[in-house]
Amino acid sequence: MSDLTVDDLPEALRPAIEKYRDEAAETRRIPAELLDQLRSAGAFRLTTPRELGGFELPLASVLDVLDRLGRIDGPVAWVVWNLNWGFSAAILPESGMRRIGPDALIANSGQPGRLVADGPGYRLSGRWKIVSGIESADWVALLSIVFDGDQPRMTPAGPDVRICWVPRADVTVLDTWQVTGMRGTNSNTVVAEDVPVPADLVVPFTVTPHIDRPAYRVPLIHLVFPGCAAVLLGMAQAAVDEVAALAAGKVGMDGAPLTGQPRLQAAVGRATAQVGAARLLLLDAARELDRTATAGREATDAQRGLLRGAISFAAESSREVLRTMYEAGSSDPLYESSRLGRIVRDGQAAAQHANLSAAHYELAGRTRLGLPPNALFV
Template sequence: MSETHATSGTPGTASGSPAGDPLGLPALLRPAIQAAIEEADRRADIPAELYGTLRDAGAFRLLTPRALGGSQTPLTTVLKVYEEFGRIDASVAWLVWNANFGFVGALLDESATARIWGGEREPAFANSGMPGTAVPAGGGYRVSGHWRIVSGINAAEWLVAVVVVMEDGAPRTTAAGAPDVQMCVLRRDQWSVKETWDVSGMRGTGSNDVVVEDAFVPADFLSPLDAPLRIDEPLYRGFLPALVLPGCTAVVLGVAQAALDETVALVLAKKNSTGATLAESPRTQYAVADCQAALQAARLLLGSAAQALEDAAGRGDVPTLGQRADLRAAMTHAAQVSRQVLVTLYELASSTPLYRGNRLERLFRDGMAALQHANHSALAMEAAGRVRLGMDPGVGLF
């Protein structure tokens, strides 16, 4: 897609947003999001105008340091924001999650952040956790890679990608004996986009493929995840991947909650062959209560696990492997709950979610697509089990 996603505004300002209240953003932006849903579905990407509206309101600077114009919002609050966006539209919520990579500013050298945040607008990020390669070359690295399903890439000005540093054709190892894995920030003119996003669910995310071929990246645009913080604030201490990993789960919980809300409204009005409403059926009553209880429990568990990491960082402690395992287990559990809720509600709604244009139909296909993310894999629960058994998790970025 060749359309330029342009917007105006100054980093650190949020036109029309509730000052200091990220939790108010979803409600503030709901009308603009709802007005663009059909166009995003047709285009298989977010409309430029809506992207600009989200950007100007501050939806993409939730995790950015205050020193760089961000709101530096606590993780537990950010997850609530993602969930509320998910209740409005899954694709927009997904893009908000993926664009919130401003926390890299707490790691990168000031020379790099001056270039990234040096313009008149909030920088627009996309990201991928799939590994590319970086080969040392005078003053920097030659970076190559093919990253699949990169949400929001058509609007992005910067790509934050994971790379493995290579030497003599093999991964370079750190002092700890592990592969040297770093975050790398690339400019828009250093990659090409392959239009591959031909899907049924989450269409508005524009999650196309990205190819980088031997691009030179200065050394200050790379950083190990465990590098000393340049901006040392509690939000960035401990385990940085935790700022990213649970975001997709919060989105899915929002989608499942929205599906439940839609189903409740439906069964109160829809009648069966005897003339009674679906809501009068004991089966319906049980299913609605069961789904609500399951979602609430999953939400509380995820929030509790995130709060434990947040509290540890606030005390200056490094989150334990057990606390990180609790987060991953909570994510997989919430994904399993959300999937079961969506299936239960799809059955309960009878023929209604079969029809395109019905909100339940969209919520179901979007929710199921979001649940396919690798972060929701059962492998994470297995890894959490290994930790509980005193073993190594055996999973990267765990």
């Protein structure tokens, strides 16, 4: 790992990200040169244990880094989020981690496949859409449900859900990412057909980490889920910044600077408040989980639900900010060369992710009211 601190990381990587982001959009993947610089800087080691050369950051710090990367380029930050599975070392058996290695880039998907027992191991089949960064990955972590015959195996909490780590070479990647936004994320479809998976590369989703330190006591779903919200907030902030820069150099039809228009002033002021409020809520909910983990306590459903609601609020706020900044940009975002146009297209595409769905407000409300979450994972 480089000698960069986490605080240094986004700005240190800015020149490389800005240099290659247009190429990433054109080729629909992170260029090899940029990927190498991200790896050497430690961008994919945010959650990796310290003894393996990682930063081992608390959740709120991870989200802060992703937010700041998202302000530079959403697609790059998105791939950094989806490939930051260094915490695998805290939940896999040591023999499993030896198979993977500490430097592997691990893409992931939460759409469940089918897992069946096969002697001491398993066999995995399924189709997972929108696996971001898959062409940059060495391995892929895929959600699955254990089946006994034609029926899913049940536990007291519901279906037996597992995570399987599979070499990238053992799955088929279909080139399905023909899109207008977030093109550089290479979010293609992964297909597994009866792929053998050793038992030490399969863990239940409810696994207890064997590294008992605060960074890994945070519920596993929250090590995975909220990063996309931080990236999206970074993109929304970038849209506000871009409008401010555009306004400083343009005049209206009356010849007066756009910065003097009360309508634009109000739009930028409101958008700044919206992004700031959503960011503070997301980070505060994450810090609450961090504090609970540091104290050695188990997170409550209400604490978990608060973060899920904050994720949905981040998406809702970002959508509105992106829309109003597009309008404020007048004709500028219509052009392919427009940075604002790219940010808005990428941001609106990112906001479609299932993790960011407004449907999660229901879970947040139920847990706040003291009701059962009514969900497989909280």
